[in-house]
Amino acid sequence: MLRTFLIEEYRRHIAYVKRLSFYLFPLYVIAFTGLFALLFDDIVAESGYATTMLTLLGGYALYGVGSGAFGFLGQQYMQRNFREFYLISLPALHPIRYRHTFMLVYIRDLVYYSVLMIFPVTAGLALTQPVSGFSWYSIARFTLCSFLAFMYGYSLSFLMSILFFRNRAAFAAVGLAVALYLAGGAVGVLSRALVLPFYALYMTSDFRWFIASVVFCIVTTLLGYIATPDEFIFRERRAGKLLPRLEFRAFGESRTLVAKEITDMVRGRVFYKVIAAYVVPVFLLGVLSRIIDIAAPEVYGSTLFYAVMLGFFSVVLYSWLTNLDDYSYMNLLPVRMPDLLRIHIITYMLVSTVLTLPLLFLLSAALGEMYLFPVAAWIFTVNSFYLITLIVYLTGNRTYSMLFDPEVIVKFGVATILPEVALLIITMVGYRDPLLFAWSIGIFTSVLLLNAVLYYSGAKKRWLEEEF
Amino acid sequence: MSAIVVKNLVKEYGSVRALNGISLTVEEGEFFCLLGPNGAGKTTFIKVITGQTRGRGHVRVLGVDPMRDPVEVRRRTGIVPETESVPTYLTPWEYLYLVCRIRGVEDAEDRVERYIREFDLREYEDRLCKELSKGTRQRLMIAAAFIHDPPLAVLDEPFINLDPLYQRKFSRYFLKKVDEGTTLLMCTHIIEIAQKLCRRFAVIYRGQVRAMIEDGEDVESAFLRAVGYDAEDLSD
Numbered sequence: 001m002l003r004t005f006l007i008e009e010y011r012r013h014i015a016y017v018k019r020l021s022f023y024l025f026p027l028y029v030i031a032f033t034g035l036f037a038l039l040f041d042d043i044v045a046e047s048g049y050a051t052t053m054l055t056l057l058g059g060y061a062l063y064g065v066g067s068g069a070f071g072f073l074g075q076q077y078m079q080r081n082f083r084e085f086y087l088i089s090l091p092a093l094h095p096i097r098y099r100h101t102f103m104l105v106y107i108r109d110l111v112y113y114s115v116l117m118i119f120p121v122t123a124g125l126a127l128t129q130p131v132s133g134f135s136w137y138s139i140a141r142f143t144l145c146s147f148l149a150f151m152y153g154y155s156l157s158f159l160m161s162i163l164f165f166r167n168r169a170a171f172a173a174v175g176l177a178v179a180l181y182l183a184g185g186a187v188g189v190l191s192r193a194l195v196l197p198f199y200a201l202y203m204t205s206d207f208r209w210f211i212a213s214v215v216f217c218i219v220t221t222l223l224g225y226i227a228t229p230d231e232f233i234f235r236e237r238r239a240g241k242l243l244p245r246l247e248f249r250a251f252g253e254s255r256t257l258v259a260k261e262i263t264d265m266v267r268g269r270v271f272y273k274v275i276a277a278y279v280v281p282v283f284l285l286g287v288l289s290r291i292i293d294i295a296a297p298e299v300y301g302s303t304l305f306y307a308v309m310l311g312f313f314s315v316v317l318y319s320w321l322t323n324l325d326d327y328s329y330m331n332l333l334p335v336r337m338p339d340l341l342r343i344h345i346i347t348y349m350l351v352s353t354v355l356t357l358p359l360l361f362l363l364s365a366a367l368g369e370m371y372l373f374p375v376a377a378w379i380f381t382v383n384s385f386y387l388i389t390l391i392v393y394l395t396g397n398r399t400y401s402m403l404f405d406p407e408v409i410v411k412f413g414v415a416t417i418l419p420e421v422a423l424l425i426i427t428m429v430g431y432r433d434p435l436l437f438a439w440s441i442g443i444f445t446s447v448l449l450l451n452a453v454l455y456y457s458g459a460k461k462r463w464l465e466e467e468f
Numbered sequence: 469m470s471a472i473v474v475k476n477l478v479k480e481y482g483s484v485r486a487l488n489g490i491s492l493t494v495e496e497g498e499f500f501c502l503l504g505p506n507g508a509g510k511t512t513f514i515k516v517i518t519g520q521t522r523g524r525g526h527v528r529v530l531g532v533d534p535m536r537d538p539v540e541v542r543r544r545t546g547i548v549p550e551t552e553s554v555p556t557y558l559t560p561w562e563y564l565y566l567v568c569r570i571r572g573v574e575d576a577e578d579r580v581e582r583y584i585r586e587f588d589l590r591e592y593e594d595r596l597c598k599e600l601s602k603g604t605r606q607r608l609m610i611a612a613a614f615i616h617d618p619p620l621a622v623l624d625e626p627f628i629n630l631d632p633l634y635q636r637k638f639s640r641y642f643l644k645k646v647d648e649g650t651t652l653l654m655c656t657h658i659i660e661i662a663q664k665l666c667r668r669f670a671v672i673y674r675g676q677v678r679a680m681i682e683d684g685e686d687v688e689s690a691f692l693r694a695v696g697y698d699a700e701d702l703s704d
Binding site: 237238241242243244247256257260263264268324325326328329332333334335465467 | 515518520521522538539540542543547549551553554555556557558559561562565566567569570571577594595596599612613
């Protein structure tokens with residue numbers, strides 16, 4: 001049965017990205033890891049060994065958090081009217097329990113993430129071993145710890161997503177407990193080792209941390225398995241005439257479709273998902289940042305740092321927007337794909353701004369940098385707009401291709417890393433030379449805006465013939 | 469005047485040729501029927517002529533080339549798709565309202581109210597579309613196709629999922645629309661209903677028009693002959 005699930009997943013990926021791109025993905029990871037291995041000594045000299053390892057392993061844990069939340073998706077597969085039938089829905093028609101299909105998806109995705117990401121990293125380290133000089137023992141140790149770090153985030157995320165639709169009170173209680181536990185590690189009430197046992201295992205090679213990591217993953221996975229319900233009862237919902245009330249004249253001819261997107265977000269309860277897919281990673285990033293001291297609040301200009309980072313993270317919202325509805329009915333109406341993409345951009349900018357600016361305002365107040373808030377808001381807005389037009393250009397309405405299409409990933413990486421790093425550097429010089437900062441930020445954001453306009457024009461041509 | 473003119477239309481999906489040189493004409497005000505077994509190319513044909521996908525060949529729908537201006541074709545046409553494709557989170561009332569607004573229908577709310585009443589959707593108007601039964605969704609799709617009073621409607625299996633009562637009701641509705649001057653192009657498997665409604669038929673098989681059937685002929689026998697069966701082959 002697992003084989004069938006693996007085949008289904010393979011075919012789904014092939015439908016999203018080209019077959020060659022899919023096979024090339026691990027090779028890109030190997031190449032990137034090899035490059036990283038060769039530069040490892042320089043990175044360690046700059047950041048310190050402990051910080052570098054914590055960043056790397058913490059990154060794996062965050063990756064796991066993002067990957068394990070398929071409970072949400074599983075729910076959608078069953079509740080929504082997809083044109084396709086997915087194997088996770090088998091219990092609706094056949095004598096098999098949902099907890100089994102969910103567990104099969106859990107294992108299936110674990111196999112895919114291991115084969116596509118975790119083991120290619122090991123291969124990259126192994127292939128460059130003669131040059132990098134890493135010991136085989138440290139390569140094996142890193143592989144084990146990175147796998148455990150991924151499982152740490154993956155199993156926790158799985159449990160939380162199951163709890164979310166099983167019992168909201170349990171979800172809130174466990175979520176709060178986890179948040180307090182992580183925050184305890186961030187502020188030093190709990191030891192780092194206790195909060196991040198995979199990291200402690202790597203640093204100390206103490207077998208007890210291995211046991212702790214494995215026990216954590218097994219317990220969270222088992223709890224998720226047990227909590228998976230045997231039936232999905234979707235209460236019939238009554239809904240009023242919300243759409244006409246959300247038509248705002250300010251959006252001109254787009255107002256009805258923008259209102260439709262917002263209606264989808266309200267009724268699709270996207271705001272809960274935003275907490276899981278946007279606020280939680282930002283919170284975890286904050287915890288990690290706090291632990292490794294790369295963005296401690298006492299550093300001047302942190303508001304601007306957060307403005308850049310929030311802009312980067314908020315693009316997650318876009319993938320929720322594109323996956324909320326089955327848009328095939330639009331093939332029947334006098335609209336084309338670029339019309340929908342324009343609506344997505346408008347809605348995204350509206351929602352991300354409404355969600356993020358208050359957060360940025362609170363952050364600037366907490367950091368005593370209220371005077372930086374207008375600049376931070378401008379940086380966030382321009383950065384978000386740049387990133388979203390880039391994603392629209394690269395993926396259209398198929399944001400899944402961001403996950404496994406190396407061509408898209410490489411292009412996205414090239415088009416984001418340099419501007420994002422440059423933005424971060426510019427924000428850091430703010431306190432040294434305000435005039436230079438003002439000029440730099442003015443010119444740089446103008447260039448970003450110009451690029452955003454070019455990406456948007458390109459997207460209109462590129463996706464013109466695309467079916468919904 | 470012809471509402472639809474198609475000459476030598478070809479559509480390929482990779483190495484598969486779904487439409488293999490189809491030519492046919494549908495006159496204005498006519499109720500024309502496309503017959504064909506599963507996989508014959510009927511739905512692909514509808515997708516091409518309504519600008520949902522591109523093909524090769526000469527196509528004019530109400531004088532417009534759907535490959536050059538698909539939006540204009542869809543603006544003037546009402547389409548009932550083969551699968552009842554509805555927005556997930558809107559109610560039937562909101563979906564019809566959305567359709568009216570996108571199509572620029574004046575007095576959208578009044579029009580929606582009228583169609584909700586005429587298509588017996590009142591008791592479902594505040595339910596989410598994804599929670600409707602297939603039959604109710606199908607009624608909603610038909611309402612959405614006609615709500616802007618199009619001069620041409622393209623109906624892909626419009627009776628699917630409808631109970632006999634609604635099959636009869638919509639048969640009358642379609643005939644009323646034809647009487648009012650609307651051109652209808654319908655694909656269906658239900659020969660008995662098609663024979664009662666339409667005057668001309670084209671049988672599509674393996675991407676080609678295999679037969680044109682005029683009013684008065686035995687449609688079932690002509691259909692079976694066109695796709696390579698004899699009526700006696702299928703008798704018990």
